Structure formats: structure tokens, C-alpha cells
Amino acid sequence: MSDDKETQQKKGTEHPISLIIDEVVSIFSGMGFEVATGPELEDEWHNFDALNVSKDHPARDMQDTFFIKGNSLDASAQVLGGSQPDHSQKHARESFVLRTHTSGVQIRYMEQLVKDGKKPPFAIVVPGKVFRNESTDAGHEMQFFQLEGLMIGKDINVANLKYVLTEFFKKFLGEDAEIRLRPSFFPFVEPGFEVDVKHNGKWMELLGAGMVHPNVIKNCGLDPKEWQGFAFGFGIDRLTIVKFGIPDIRLFYQGDLRLNQF
Amino acid sequence: MKISYNWLKWYVPEIPEAEKLADIFTMHLCEVEDIEKKDDDSIFDLKILPDRAHDLLSHNGIARELAGQLGITFNDPTPKYKIPESKPTNLKIELQTENCRRYSGRIVRNIKVGPSPEWVKMHLESIGQRSINNIVDATNITMYDCGQPCHAFDLDKLVSEKLIVRYAKAGEKITTLDNKEVELKESDMVIADENNVLAIAGVKGGKIAEVDENTKNILIEVANFDPVSVRKTSRKMSIITDSSKRFENDLTPELCSFAMVELSGLLVEFGFTDFEDVVDIYKNKQQERKVTFSVSLVNQKLGADISADEIEKILKQHNYVYTRTGEDFEITPSAMRLDLNIPEDMVEEIGRVYGYDKVTPQAPKIDFIPSTNETFTKIMYARNKLLSEGYNEVMTYSFCNKGKVQVLASASDKKYLRENLNDGLKDSINLNNLNMPFLGLDAVKIFEIGTVFLKDMEEIHVAYGTKKEIKEMTLDEYCKDASPEIFSERSSDFLAMLGQTVSENTSGSTNQVFKMWSLYPFIARDIALWADENVSPESIQNIIKENAGELLVKEPRLFDTFKKEGKISYAFRLVFQSKDKTLTDEEVSIPMTKITEKLVSMGFEIR
Numbered sequence: 001m002s003d004d005k006e007t008q009q010k011k012g013t014e015h016p017i018s019l020i021i022d023e024v025v026s027i028f029s030g031m032g033f034e035v036a037t038g039p040e041l042e043d044e045w046h047n048f049d050a051l052n053v054s055k056d057h058p059a060r061d062m063q064d065t066f067f068i069k070g071n072s073l074d075a076s077a078q079v080l081g082g083s084q085p086d087h088s089q090k091h092a093r094e095s096f097v098l099r100t101h102t103s104g105v106q107i108r109y110m111e112q113l114v115k116d117g118k119k120p121p122f123a124i125v126v127p128g129k130v131f132r133n134e135s136t137d138a139g140h141e142m143q144f145f146q147l148e149g150l151m152i153g154k155d156i157n158v159a160n161l162k163y164v165l166t167e168f169f170k171k172f173l174g175e176d177a178e179i180r181l182r183p184s185f186f187p188f189v190e191p192g193f194e195v196d197v198k199h200n201g202k203w204m205e206l207l208g209a210g211m212v213h214p215n216v217i218k219n220c221g222l223d224p225k226e227w228q229g230f231a232f233g234f235g236i237d238r239l240t241i242v243k244f245g246i247p248d249i250r251l252f253y254q255g256d257l258r259l260n261q262f
Numbered sequence: 263m264k265i266s267y268n269w270l271k272w273y274v275p276e277i278p279e280a281e282k283l284a285d286i287f288t289m290h291l292c293e294v295e296d297i298e299k300k301d302d303d304s305i306f307d308l309k310i311l312p313d314r315a316h317d318l319l320s321h322n323g324i325a326r327e328l329a330g331q332l333g334i335t336f337n338d339p340t341p342k343y344k345i346p347e348s349k350p351t352n353l354k355i356e357l358q359t360e361n362c363r364r365y366s367g368r369i370v371r372n373i374k375v376g377p378s379p380e381w382v383k384m385h386l387e388s389i390g391q392r393s394i395n396n397i398v399d400a401t402n403i404t405m406y407d408c409g410q411p412c413h414a415f416d417l418d419k420l421v422s423e424k425l426i427v428r429y430a431k432a433g434e435k436i437t438t439l440d441n442k443e444v445e446l447k448e449s450d451m452v453i454a455d456e457n458n459v460l461a462i463a464g465v466k467g468g469k470i471a472e473v474d475e476n477t478k479n480i481l482i483e484v485a486n487f488d489p490v491s492v493r494k495t496s497r498k499m500s501i502i503t504d505s506s507k508r509f510e511n512d513l514t515p516e517l518c519s520f521a522m523v524e525l526s527g528l529l530v531e532f533g534f535t536d537f538e539d540v541v542d543i544y545k546n547k548q549q550e551r552k553v554t555f556s557v558s559l560v561n562q563k564l565g566a567d568i569s570a571d572e573i574e575k576i577l578k579q580h581n582y583v584y585t586r587t588g589e590d591f592e593i594t595p596s597a598m599r600l601d602l603n604i605p606e607d608m609v610e611e612i613g614r615v616y617g618y619d620k621v622t623p624q625a626p627k628i629d630f631i632p633s634t635n636e637t638f639t640k641i642m643y644a645r646n647k648l649l650s651e652g653y654n655e656v657m658t659y660s661f662c663n664k665g666k667v668q669v670l671a672s673a674s675d676k677k678y679l680r681e682n683l684n685d686g687l688k689d690s691i692n693l694n695n696l697n698m699p700f701l702g703l704d705a706v707k708i709f710e711i712g713t714v715f716l717k718d719m720e721e722i723h724v725a726y727g728t729k730k731e732i733k734e735m736t737l738d739e740y741c742k743d744a745s746p747e748i749f750s751e752r753s754s755d756f757l758a759m760l761g762q763t764v765s766e767n768t769s770g771s772t773n774q775v776f777k778m779w780s781l782y783p784f785i786a787r788d789i790a791l792w793a794d795e796n797v798s799p800e801s802i803q804n805i806i807k808e809n810a811g812e813l814l815v816k817e818p819r820l821f822d823t824f825k826k827e828g829k830i831s832y833a834f835r836l837v838f839q840s841k842d843k844t845l846t847d848e849e850v851s852i853p854m855t856k857i858t859e860k861l862v863s864m865g866f867e868i869r
Contacts, residue, residue, distance in 0.1 A: 015655040034632030069668040121628035159565025160626035181618035184313035191610035255656040255690025
């Protein structure tokens with residue numbers, strides 16, 4: 001009996017962030033969302049301008065950006081390793097940043113849709129790593145994971161957003177989960193919300209959300225009079241911390257297997 | 263922005279008590295970062311949203327907003343300020359740049375610098391500001407009250423009664439009020455007399471024309487500067503002031519008129535009445551805007567059923583200038599509401615006041631068939647395969663000490679982006695090797711899937727291995743032997759793969775709680791014994807656990823078993839660790855002795 005135990009291949013342990021990404025994506029897939037991905041090094045158009053974050057506007061200060069030195073990426077640059085269309089975007093000779101959010105993939109997805117001659121409706125979620133240039137502490141890291149959601153159609157509205165997020169958190173945290181929207185501001189949505197989630201009797205601020213700003217839809221080549229919808233985004237690391245009670249975000253990127261407890 | 267409850271009450275006497283007000287702010291306006299009780303006052307620290315910085319970085323603005331929100335009276339302070347008749351002036355103001363969008367200046371003579379009245383000191387101190395003297399305090403009160411930054415120069419320190427707003431010449435310098443010498447660049451807008459730079463426009467005043475205890479005559483400035491210009495200068499100099507913060511968020515030049523009345527009125531209240539005429543240079547007047555929207559747009563965006571009458575009530579309460587034609591509205595936003603430009607902005611206005619909590623959740627109906635994402639599916643495929651081969655997943659930093667791609671101005675000393683996963687995995691293996699007994703592993707087998715940054719591209723890599731060898735390749739390369747259908751657009755394997763990991767690992771995981779490890783080193787000890795063949799290893803494990811005490815932090819791990827002459831040998835590895843100190847050998851020998859004695863007393867033979 002013990003011999004079997006020794007020779008049989010024991011399954012490896014998974015990183016808690018991966019577990020949560022799998023679970024979150026699985027819930028959204030069940031609600032009809034498609035997964036989309038995009039590059040971590042992003043041009044300023046996709047990370048800022050197309051998202052209605054204009055140059056020199058204080059809104060760009062809301063995120064501390066890692067800018068890339070020089071034009072180290074030349075015009076022939078492209079993303080390899082995942083060979084789907086939204087990854088083969090040619091990098092033009094302009095300034096690049098480490099993406100500060102996964103919202104740039106909204107733009108990439110819609111640009112591709114228009115290029116392929118297709119139209120909404122669609123619903124996507126975008127899991128991915130993002131970067132912020134700020135000093136680190138138990139709640140802040142220079143790198144972390146985000147998940148972005150985007151649903152566009154003829155009449156996708158705030159009531160639909162509330163439904164999708166409520167369903168998600170009921171599945172993710174338990175039937176007692178509730179959400180509430182508070183007014184907020186992000187340049188790429190109007191109206192914009194901060195979303196609090198009630199779990200175990202406590203409100204936690206977990207997401208940003210809103211109705212996609214008409215300028216964003218227009219910037220992708222779609223008519224904002226015809227199409228509307230919502231977007232939301234949250235930190236996967238934060239959800240992982242909430243779900244498992246992990247005390248410090250910095251534990252995630254130490255390569256320490258003591259983290260893999262689940 | 264710090265807001266005093268008592269200050270607000272001047273304008274909106276009917277506001278509810280502080281706790282209730284905090285809820286109203288939170289649900290209908292912005293986040294309340296803090297409420298501080300100060301004597302009989304409550305100070306709210308409000309996180310004003312960037313799109314409302316035009317009008318809400320002021321008590322006046324917040325009061326007006328609350329009056330609209332709650333349908334209560336707003337006491338307009340304007341009639342309160344009685345300005346005496348002013349004398350003709352010789353003041354000249356020359357604007358050499360259009361980035362000064364308005365400049366109002368006024369000379370006030372025969373003033374006396376001294377302490378401020380008590381209410382002024384109290385107001386300033388309540389929001390964490392220091393009272394300096396009556397003149398400076400008057401400019402600050404005006405700013406925190408109506409949002410318009412103001413400045414006062416000592417008139418007699420100017421070379422003549424002429425002010426020039428221009429861009430600095432290369433090499434010009436200014437010593438700021440806090441005694442810092444700043445070298446100016448041609449991109450910095452300044453206020454100057456005919457010889458000297460007196461202030462960095464919209465950012466900070468200078469020492470040369472500082473108001474001091476001997477000042478007799480002053481020149482007050484109420485001006486409006488281009489947000490981008492102020493922002494660039496302020497960032498470049500790293501001088502961020504209450505003034506620069508307001509200007510960089512774009513203030514309406516229209517606000518200058520009220521601020522000049524308020525500032526003048528305060529000076530009158532302080533006993534100074536020798537006023538000269540205001541010189542007001544305001545060439546390009548802010549144009550009136552119209553925003554039109556319909557009831558159906560509001561409901562279509564919110565998914566609500568708000569009636570035209572309800573919308574009209576909200577507009578009326580907020581003192582909007584509007585016309586209604588059936589179900590359509592046309593509003594003329596007040597000059598300060600620079601955030602209202604498109605119909606969607608009015609959807610937010612209505613929704614925020616109406617209350618998002620009144621919007622009933624509704625399942626979306628869309629006709630959409632999701633495709634499979636190749637990259638994400640490949641990552642999942644690779645992860646599942648490596649896990650099944652016994653590799654453990656890690657994530658390491660994308661930042662490192664060397665590489666082809668460098669980031670600018672990092673808060674960290676690691677300024678490059680990784681060009682491989684290999685280096686990170688090596689460090690991870692070394693770290694985990696030290697913890698093998700703790701982890702219950704005989705060998706460290708790990709992997710990472712992540713993006714690396716080469717000279718002109720980024721690639722997703724897969725790396726896996728042990729201390730002996732790490733293999734690294736692109737994700738595509740790793741997945742090349744898999745059947746391509748798995749990754750195709752209409753693959754059904756995606757959900758199956760996802761479902762597998764989720765159900766195996768996280769179902770019911772809400773009850774699982776992370777156990778933080780101790781930061782002190784652990785000590786591992788082995789114990790081996792002979793037992794009768796019918797004794798299960800679990801029963802021995804239990805005896806060990808019952809006698810080990812609280813320093814035993816891991817389940818005793820059976821790592822060796824063999825049979826000989828009707829007996830069976832079991833070997834267990836025990837890991838001891840303290841939460842608050844480094845254990846000594848002696849401290850570990852106490853539970854070890856206890857376990858050994860217990861096992862011997864039960865007839866086991868310790869090897």
C-alpha cells in the first residue's frame with residue numbers, strides 16, 4: 001500500500017490567484033461571457049486615450065503608471081506565444097506603458113469586432129496582470145491581477161449591471177451576498193459607480209463600474225447612439241484575499257509554495 | 263477636501279445631523295474618507311470626484327449640492343457682502359498669454375496687518391489650516407468657501423502699479439513664500455511687475471511682494487489660469503498647493519466675479535474700506551452651453567422607470583435653468599458645472615439624485631455565442647498538465663535587475679522587466695528547498711506561466727523544473743502536441759477544463775481559511791518505530807499529535823515504510839515551529855521525549 005503511495009504521481013498545488021481566476025471565469029462563462037486577453041505592455045492609445053483619459057488631465061494621476069524607457073519596441077514588434085488576433089497587434093513607434101488596467105482590452109476587442117465586420121451584442125471578461133507604480137504595503141503591490149467585464153448591446157443598462165454583479169457575488173461568496181452602487185468617476189464610463197459588496201454583514205468596496213462612455217464606443221468605430229452597455233473591473237488579488245483571508249497581497253509573488261494551501 | 267459641518271450650516275441651516283449627512287454624501291455624491299469630531303463641529307474628509315472638482319472643492323459648492331439633493335434652502339451669501347464705493351485706479355494689468363483666461367486685480371489702501379477675527383481662525387483651524395494674518399486668511403477663507411484661489415501682494419514692494427502675466431524667461435528665478443529658490447523655465451506662467459517675477463501663476467506666491475506686518479497697501483489677485491499649464495508647472499516643480507490643485511481641475515473664469523466680491527467683503531468686515539476700482543481683464547468669455555436629454559434616454563441607460571415629473575422635480579430642486587417640452591429637457595448648466603456636456607452626464611445627475619438603489623436588477627437579454635479564447639485556454643491546458651505531473655504553481659515578479667525593457671521612474675529598485683521565467687523560478691526553488699519538511703515534499707517541482715519581455719515583443723512563457731533543471735519555452739511551443747481542436751474557437755473543452763479545476767479545488771472553499779506561517783525557523787525531527795502489522799499508521803500519527811503539544815505545526819508525515827519478520831517499520835517526519843521565537847534544540851526535545859515515552863509505554867519499539 002505504501003509503495004503505491006510513493007510511486008503514484010501526487011498532483012501539484014495551484015496558486016490561489018489561479019484558483020480564483022478559474023472560478024471567476026467559470027461563473028461568468030456560465031452567464032454567457034467570452035474570455036478576452038491582451039498584452040501587458042500597452043500603447044497609450046489603448047491604455048488611456050481611447051478610454052477617454054486625455055493627456056494632462058488629472059484623471060491620469062488616478063493611476064500611477066510605469067512608462068517604458070525609450071522606444072525599445074520597434075514597429076515590427078508583436079506579441080507571440082498566444083497567436084489569436086487580438087494579440088498580434090503591431091506595436092507602433094510610440095510610447096508604451098505597463099498596462100494600468102485591463103480596460104485596454106475593451107478597446108482591442110471592439111476594434112477587432114469592427115475590423116472583422118461584426119457588430120455587438122457581446123459580453124466579455126478579461127482576466128490579466130496589471131501594474132501600478134506605487135510603494136507597496138500589505139494592501140498594495142506593483143503588480144496584481146484584474147478582471148474586466150464588458151457587455152454591449154442595444155439596451156444593456158444599469159439594471160442589467162446590477163443583476164450580473166449580484167448573481168456573480170451570490171455564486172462567488174454565497175447566497176447572502178448583496179451589492180450597492182455609489183456614485184463615482186472614471187473617465188471611460190458615464191455614469192460611473194463604486195460597487196460595494198456585503199458579505200458576512202460587512203460592506204466592502206470591491207469594484208469600479210459604469211455605463212461605457214459614448215466617446216469610448218465611438219473611439220472603437222461603433223455608433224454610441226446605436227450601442228450601449230456596462231463595464232466593470234475588480235482586483236483578483238483582492239477577491240482572493242477576501243475569499244481565503246490572506247493577510248498580505250505581497251505574499252502572492254514571492255514564489256513561496258507555503259501559499260498554495262487550497 | 264475637508265468640510266466643516268458648522269461652516270456648511272451657514273448656507274444650509276436645515277441640513278440633517280452629521281451621521282445622516284455622511285450617508286447622503288456616500289450614497290449620492292462621493293466617498294467620506296473620515297469624520298472627525300472637533301468641539302461642537304464635525305469635519306468631513308470628502309473624496310471629491312475629479313469631474314466635480316470644478317465646483318465641489320468648496321463649502322459653498324457642497325452646500326449648494328446638498329440644498330438640491332435634499333430640497334432645502336440655500337442662503338446665498340452675495341447680498342451679505344457690502345462693498346463701499348471704490349475710487350478710480352491707476353492699476354495696469356497686461357496679459358501676455360491667453361493661458362491667463364481672466365485676471366481681476368484691485369488695490370486696497372490703508373490696511374493694517376494683524377490677527378484675524380475669531381470666526382475666521384476657527385473656520386480655518388476646523389479644516390486643518392493655520393491662521394497667518396488677516397489679509398492672507400481672507401484670501402484662504404475665500405478659496406475654501408467658494409473654491410477660487412486668491413492672492414494678495416504688498417503693493418509698495420512692486421516697482422510700479424503694473425502687473426504682467428507672462429511666461430518666464432529661461433534662467434529667471436523666484437524665491438517662493440516658503441523660502442525655496444526655484445529656477446523657472448519658459449513653460450512656467452508667472453505674475454511679474456516690470457522688473458521681477460512675483461508669483462508662479464496659480465501655484466505659489468513669491469517672497470518679493472509678500473504681505474508682512476508692515477504692509478500698508480495691497481493688490482488683490484482673483485484670476486483664472488489654464489489647467490494644463492498650471493499642472494505642468496506644478497508637477498515639474500513638485501509644488502502642489504490647494505491653489506494648483508483647483509486650477510489644474512479647471513475652474514470657470516466666471517467664478518472670479520463672486521470671489522472678488524467675497525474677498526472684498528471680508529476686507530470690509532475686517533475694517534478696511536479704501537478700495538480702488540477692480541481692473542478685470544476677461545477677453546474670451548465662457549460660452550453658455552445647452553445639454554438636451556429625454557426621459558427615455560435616462561430610463562434606457564438606467565433600466566429604470568422615472569417619470570418626466572420626477573426628473574423635473576430633481577432639476578427644480580437643483581436650481582437648473584431648463585425648459586421642458588413634453589418628455590424632452592434642455593438645460594443650461596451653471597457656469598461652474600463644467601462636467602455637464604453630454605446627455606449621459608444628465609443621466610448621471612438624475613440617477614445619482616434619484617438613487618441607484620431604486621434601480622431593480624434585471625437579467626440582460628443578448629443574442630451572443632461566446633467563442634473560446636485561445637490564449638486563455640492554452641494557459642489552462644498547460645497549467646492542468648503540469649499540475650497533473652506533480653508540478654506546483656508559483657508566480658514571481660515581472661520586475662528584475664536586468665533585462666531588455668526598462669521602466670522609467672520606478673518606485674522600486676527593480677527597473678527592468680523580466681526576459682525569462684527561469685531566474686525567478688531558481689530563486690523560488692532555493693526558497694522552497696529550505697521549506698521542504700514544512701511543505702511535506704521530497705523534492706521541489708515548480709512551474710510558472712507568465713509574460714516575459716524581449717527587445718521588441720512580449721511572449722507568454724511556460725517554465726517548469728527542479729533544482730537540477732528548468733525547462734522554459736513559449737506557451738505555443740508547450741501546447742504544440744495537444745490536439746488543436748482543444749483551442750479552436752468553438753471548443754467545448756474549455757468549459758470542461760475550467761469546470762474540472764473549479765470543482766476539484768474551490769467548491770465550498772469559502773470555508774477554507776488561509777493559515778499564515780510563522781516567520782521564525784522551524785525544526786524538523788524524524789521518529790521511526792516497529793509496530794505489529796495490524797497497527798495502522800494513522801493510529802500512530804494520532805498518538806504523536808496528542809503528545810506533541812502546540813509547537814507541532816504540521817501533520818506528522820509518514821515518509822518511509824517497510825516490513826520485516828511480521829513487523830512493520832514506520833518513519834514520520836515532525837515539524838516544530840513557534841509563532842513568536844526561534845526554537846532551540848532543547849525546546850524541541852521536550853515534546854520529542856514525551857512522544858517517545860508514550861510510544862514505548864504502549865509497547866512500540868523505537869528504532
